[in-house]
Amino acid sequence: MTATAPARTRGSEFLKGCLDEAPILLGTMPFGLIYGVLAVNAGLPVELAQAMSAIVFAGSAQFITAQLIGQATAGVVVVATIFIVNLRHALYSASxxxxxxxxxxxxKALLAYLLTDEAYAVAIVRYQRDDDAGQKPPFQHWYTLGAAFTLWSSWQAATAVGVFLGGSVPASWGLDFTLALTFIALVFTAVRGRPMWIAAVTAGVIAVLAHGLPFNLGLMLAALGGILSGMIAEAQAGVAPRRPRVDL
Amino acid sequence: MDWLPVLIFGGLLTFATRLSFIALLGRFEAPVLVTRALRYVPPAVLSAIIFPELLLRDGAWVTPWANPRLIAGALAGLVAWRTRNVLLTIAVGLVVFWALGWAGM
Incomplete structure (x- = not known):
């Protein structure tokens, strides 16, 4: 920042946050649209599919929840899954x-509600840039709000379009299979390094073996087994895993 | 079943997670072991959903060469591995899945 940089105001910070978040929407909005289509095709009522985007507001957790509800999973397992999948947000919260x-x-409550992977990524870069410049300018939180609100509103809109389109897609298109395909794409984006591959494969194998367990409990068992095996592999290799390229 | 309470409960837990350290004024840091474990959550949970979806049908094992989901999923995985492109992965997987269905599989 040069000395001639314009003074930051609430409005200018909010707008800057919106603009910096905008490019990320290219990636999130199709995702929100697909979620809307799939959730309806998985059997969720339209209003529930839309409400989930406001209540849970977390892409991957919403995809997984739609899938689990479609399989008539026990409510307590669905809640536990949402909790575990969203636990990573505690890291952003700490940061x-x-x-x-x-x-x-x-x-604090407002920004916590809006805290997602994509909002965090944009906000933390800005905070750290100010830190590096030795600055603590006012209204930084308005920037964070701008970024987070942009993501939130676009996610609600994308979901609405998807939910609207979803009802007109015939079941014979097999769009429910798109969920699995989305997860395949994400797993390859998320996995980096050997311990993570071990975690992924272990979880997958346990999930197949434990499929007969009631209430989809095999999913929990598989996730825990995968996490544990990854950590053991990591300890044996003696190296920390690289951060996943994309958090979910 | 009424799923709204389930969503609200899951949403509240998510909100509590997001608020946790912000509410604690940033005085505490997450234990290293926890941060490490959290990195394995995405691959573990995703695989735990993908594997049964591709290999089983209504809880029963499907012969691999007569299983369009497994074949389409494997090819989609190949695309994901080479390109890391989410939309392309979905597109290729769906087209293969449709083609196999069209071919009578």
Missing amino acids: LAPYLRHLNWGW
Whole structure:
């Protein structure tokens, strides 16, 4: 930042956050649209599919939840799965916490509700850039709000379009299979390094073997087994895994 | 079954997770073991869903060469591995799946 940079205002920060988030929407909006189509095709009522985008507001957890509801999974397993899949947000929360310390509870709650992978990624870059410049300018949280709100509103809109289109897609298209394909694409994006491959394969094998367990409990068992095997492989290799390229 | 309470409960837990450290004023850091474990959550959960979806049908094993989902899924995996492109992966997987269905599989 040069000395001639314009003074930051609430409005300018909010707008800057919106603009910096915009390119990411190219990736998230098709995803939201696909979610809407699939959720309806998995058997979710339209209003429930749309409500999930506001209540849970987390892409991968929503895809998985739609799949589980379609399979008539026990409610408690669905809740546990949402919780585990979204646990990574605690990391973002920890990372952003020092920057939000001075805000009131309303702001903290609002930004926490809006905290997603994509909003975090944009916000933390900005905070760290200010840190590097030795600055602590005012209204940084308005920037975060702009980025997060842009993602939120576009996600709701994309879901709505998907839900609208979803009802007109015939079952013979096999669109429910798109869920599995989406997950395949994501797993290849997320996995980096040997321990993660071991975690993925172990979880998959356990899931098949434990498929007969009631309430889809095999899913929990497989996830825990996969995580454990990955950590053991990591400990044996003596190297920490690289951060996944894309968090979910 | 009424799924709305399930979604609300899952949403509240998600909100609590997102608020956790922000509410704790950033005084505490997540234990290293936990942060490490969390990195394995995406591949583990995704695979745990993908494998049964591709290999089983209504809980029963399907012969691999007569299983359009497995064949389409494997080819989609190949595309994902080479390109890391989500939309292309879905497109290739669906087209193969449709083609196999068309061919009577």
